Amino acid sequence: MIIPTAYANLQEVSRILLGLNCGKPLERILLPEVASSLSTKYDFDLQAFYFCADEESLRQPRVVRVGLIQNSIALPTTTPINEQKKAIMHKVKSMIDAAGASGVNIICLQEAWMMPFAFCTREKRWCEFSEPIDGECTQFLQDLARKYSMVIVNPILERDVKHGEVLWNTAVIIGNNGNIIGIHRKNHIPRVGDFNESTYYMEGNTGHPVFETCYGKIAVNICYGRHHPLNWLAFGLNGAEIVFNPSATVGELSEPMWPIEARNAAIANSYFVGSINRVGTEAFPNPFTSGDGKPQHSDFGHFYGSSYFSSPDASCTPSLSRYRDGLLVSDMDLNLCRQLKDKWGFRMTARYELYADLLSRYLKPDFIPQVIEDPYLQKQRQ
Amino acid sequence: MIIPTAYANLQEVSRILLGLNCGKPLERILLPEVASSLSTKYDFDLQAFYFCADEESLRQPRVVRVGLIQNSIALPTTTPINEQKKAIMHKVKSMIDAAGASGVNIICLQEAWMMPFAFCTREKRWCEFSEPIDGECTQFLQDLARKYSMVIVNPILERDVKHGEVLWNTAVIIGNNGNIIGIHRKNHIPRVGDFNESTYYMEGNTGHPVFETCYGKIAVNICYGRHHPLNWLAFGLNGAEIVFNPSATVGELSEPMWPIEARNAAIANSYFVGSINRVGTEAFPNPFTSGDGKPQHSDFGHFYGSSYFSSPDASCTPSLSRYRDGLLVSDMDLNLCRQLKDKWGFRMTARYELYADLLSRYLKPDFIPQVIEDPYLQKQRQ
Known part of the structure; x- marks a missing residue:
């Protein structure tokens, strides 16, 4: 089924008035009835698209079906921690089941999916949500990975039991046999607004690993790392074909950047990007201030969802709902990555x-920027 | 005058259906009657907007008025070269006069503005359009710079008379006293489709200079350099507050990337970006092929204009016309750059x-990418 003409018209109007363009319209794909039934029963957004590539003489198409899941929390933050976690696992399971029924090969959950994004409070009580790499949530997902032969990217708050029990913001990569392939720890930690996560964990120490799964080479750029073009670049230099960006970010702060940064990364690095943001507003028991002079308040603002995929050919899917849980599925022929490298030659x-x-040179304290001053300015200063 | 509500509505519809967002709507500014009269008389698009910043305690606002000019060629490419050039200078003068009447402080012309973008033909006859840094076009603009006390960025095809008469793709920066402050040579040269400019000139040897003018620190990222996040980064590390991207690019190739890359650069590097693309279709006397298996043809495709400004706060102006010559003016408080650096802390x-x-490490022939393979894949291979 081709995207309706209204979509193409809107693209043209947007281009003219807003200077925007989503690349070539994507075909939608039909998912099995089981998936749609689950989306109705559990009330989540469900959309599916197809990114195609040219045929090649020597390589078969390498089409993988990839999924992104966005969700709100399930219970109030005043509920006991283990109950909160179980309830989130329950709602995420319905979406993974829909993905499994749809034949999804690789899926990524949102940043710290197993907890509210409580770091704005600066209260250390929330550290209790953390788990070791092979903890409860990983085990839960390992079962599903085996059941559906699915690679699952599992972003958790990690408790590093082998290194003094410190915390990390970590993605655990679970192979389609349920094995843990490896981990990546968030490289760049924000200190902006309510996102002062450095209260809880430090900059990651795992470099820029690319995980070679049976479905393709994937990497994870966690949340604030999307603002850093060098972070995106590093995953590309290490050979990633799909980079996931599991995030938690709110409307007033970042929404105008959201449709730009991931698409730019996909273009500049000739890989696919899957961007995920949680949804909903999370209220906490004790009010807190946000360093902006405004009165204390008890929530972070609205997490605006809007998860989407970007392609190296500069096209992108429409985004999921701004308000509802959702599963976004896309078929993508990974051959497109090298085709775009050959076409544009950015690396060359x-x-x-x-x-x-x-x-x-920049790293040195005595770095001198390359500045050429208008000599008239020098004269004025004399 | 506030941008009409229809604009805000369209932004919301676009966000929902296309996942796009232009940041906060900008106020339009009214330009003097002289400027509008010139735009009517010479039939060019004329638009003007305002990017504001917060007030500070210790610094006064540093509002500069910046202009971008996009234009088609003026005569057929079969006309004698000196006539072609004179005719383009004549049409560009009307737009610079409108900018001067509007009090524009800094203006940038499009890439190789003084000639058709003839590099697709691979014919060396077009080398005759080249000029030394202080050639005819520079002298023409020096007069206008003095007249309007305007900094002018002048992207030309340069003949390097001191180094074997080789060619460069160069921007000459003219100070508001008509002096030449310095030059920048295009860092990244495309080899894609009809953009095989390496037939004519090589990668630039001027680094990433920032020019300190009396109105602010500016830099120039010429055309294809916009696809390279490291190129944008380098101008930022050297302290640029406004980076111009004078370009020549056609619809089928790059249009979906156009609204993304410059905005991303502005966000990631906390500076303003002015993006310029020429307009129109340029036909050449001898047909040529384009390495795509299609029949020979005599034009490059449509240069789609759509010049626009991006701000470090992720907002951007609407773009100029896709078909007409145009002058885009924006007031911008350069204090916004450091304010965004402080807010987001990307450099920190x-x-x-x-x-x-x-x-x-990547530069070394024996570079080993950081890849973690699923052990099950290794077993399958054994």
């Missing part, structure tokens, strides 16, 4: 040696 | 040491 023309040199 | 959290190290 990148002149990395210039930038390796610049960054090395 | 950038971990440049990781990337300096990665790029150094």
Whole structure:
């Protein structure tokens, strides 16, 4: 089924008036009845699209079906922690079941999906949500990974039991046999507004790993890392074909950036990006201030969902709901990544040696920026 | 005058259906009658907007008025070269006069504005359009710079008379006293479709200079350099507050990328970006092929204009016409750049040491990407 003409018309109107363009319209794909029934029963948004690639002579198409899940929390934050967690697991299970019924090969959950995004409160009580890499949530997902032969990206609040029980913001990559392939820890930690997560965990120490799964090479750029083009670049240099960006971000702060940064990363690095943001407003028992001079309040603002996929050819899917839980599915032929590398030649023309040199010099305390001053300014100062 | 409600409505519809968002709506500014009269008389698009910033205690607002000019060529490419050039200068003058009458402080012209974008033909006859840095076009603009006390960014095809008469794709920065402050040569040269410019000139050797003018610190990222996040980054590290992207690009190739890359650069690097693209279809006397298996043809496709400004706060102006010559004016308080740096802390959290190290390793022939393979894949291969 082709996207309706209204969609194409809107694209054209938006281009003219807003200067925006979503690339070529994508075909929708039909998912099995089981999936739609689950989406009705559990009230979640369900959409599916198809990114195609050219045929090649020597490689078969490598079409993988990829899913993104966005969700609100399930119980008030005043409920006992284990009950909150169980309730979230329950609602996420319905969406993974729909993904499984749809033949999804790789799925990614949202950042710290097993808890409210409580870091705004700066209260250490929420550390109790943390788990070791092979904890309760991972085990829960390992069963589902085995059941559906699905690779699952599982972003948790990690308790590092082997290193002094410190916390990390971590994605655990679960293979389609239910095994843990490895982990990635969030590289860039925000200190902005209510996102002062450095109260809880530090910058990740796992580099920029790419995980070679049976469905393709994937990587995870967690949340605030999407603002850092170098972070995206590093996953590309290590060979990623799909990079997930599990996030938790609110409307007033980041919404105008949301449709830009992931698409740019997909274009610049010739890979697919799956962007996920949680939904809903989460209220906490004790009010807190936000460093903005406004009165104390008890919530973070609205997490605006809007999960979507971006392609290396600059096209993207429409986004999921701004308000409802959702499962977004896309078929993508991973051959497109190298096809775009060959077409545009960004890596070939990148002149990395210039930038390796610049960054090395920039790191030094006595770095002198390359500034050419208008001599008339110098005269005025004399 | 506030942007009409229809604009805000369209933004919301676009956000929901296309996942797009232009940030906060900008106020329009009224330009003098002289400017509108010139735009009517010479038939060019004329629009003007205002990017505001917060008040500070210690710094006065630093509002500069910045202009972008997009234009088609003026005569057929079969006309003698000096006539073609004179005719383009004549039409560009009307727009610079409108900018001058509007009090524009800094203006940037499009890439190789003084010629058709003839590089698709691979014929060396077009080398005759080139000029030394202080050639005819620069002198023409120096007069206008003095007349209007305007900084003018002048992107030309440069003939380097001191180094074997080779060509460069160069921006000459003219100070508001008519002096030449310096030059920047295009860093990244495309080899894609009809954009095989490496037939004519090589990668630039001027680094990433920032020009300190009396109105602010500016830099120039020429055309294809906009696809390279490291190129944008380098101008930011050297302290740019406004980066211009004078371009020449056609619809089928790059249009879905156009609204993304510059906005991302403005966000990631906390500076303003002015994006310029030429307009119209340019036909050449001898047909040529384009490496795509299609029949020979005599034009490059449609240059789609759509020049626009992006702000570090993720907002952007609507774009100029897709078909007509145009002058886009924006007032921008440059204090916004540091305000966004303080708010988001991207440089503080950038971990440049990781990337300096990665790029150094990547440059070596024996670079080993950081890949973690699912052990089940290894077993299958055994």
